[in-house]
Amino acid sequence: MLKIWLIRHGMTEGNRHQRYIGVTDEPLCEEGRKLLRKFTYPKPQAVFVSPLKRCLETAAILFDDPKVRIIDQLAECNFGEFENKNYKELSGDPRYQAWIDSNGILAFPGGESKEECAVRNQEGFQRAVTACIREEITEAALVVHGGTIMNIMEKYALPKKEFYEWHIGNGCGYLVELDPVLWKKDRRNLKLLGEQK
Secondary structure, three states: OOOEEEOOOOOOOHHHHEOOOOOOOEEHHHHHHHOOOOOOOOOOOOEOOOOHHHHHHHHHHHHHHOOOOOOOOOOOOOHHHHHHOEEEHHOHHHHHHHEEEEEEEEOOOOOOOOHHHHHHHHHHHHHHHHHHHOOOOOOOEEEEEEHHHHHHHHHHEOOOOOOHHHOOOOOOOOEEEHHHHHOOOOOOOOOEEEEEE
């Protein structure tokens, strides 16, 4: 069996102000660095990360400077013209209201749709799982983004839940398990084993 921690990066300045931070490559804020030190995760055999600074920095804090493997497809959604803005700044924008009314299904103006991002994130997750199976790794961690985790869990996790029900805080994570034999036969499910809050 393969156990994987799906861990959301620590807090950034944009997160503190509830901004849509997707492709903006900002580091962790000082408060975010301090908060990460309260989390204890077991040391995995492999750590896969999004290419963005906040994930690289989180992995270094949580796992004491691991040799990380960067997978570009694990990056957060491109929020387009909503990038680096919060709901207060966007209220009154009819495009934002249309996006809200669609339950987040519409593409962000100048950015990705939920579906495009989900497909990309799932491809990145598949790359990580394939590497683990090939190398006979039994414990791995992905240090990624909230949206990335929600996309992976919505697609594969049992019990089934909607996208937004998988939201998780900065530094928090889900521990999941998969059967490599079944995964290779396209019977792809993640069993939820635990949660770090």
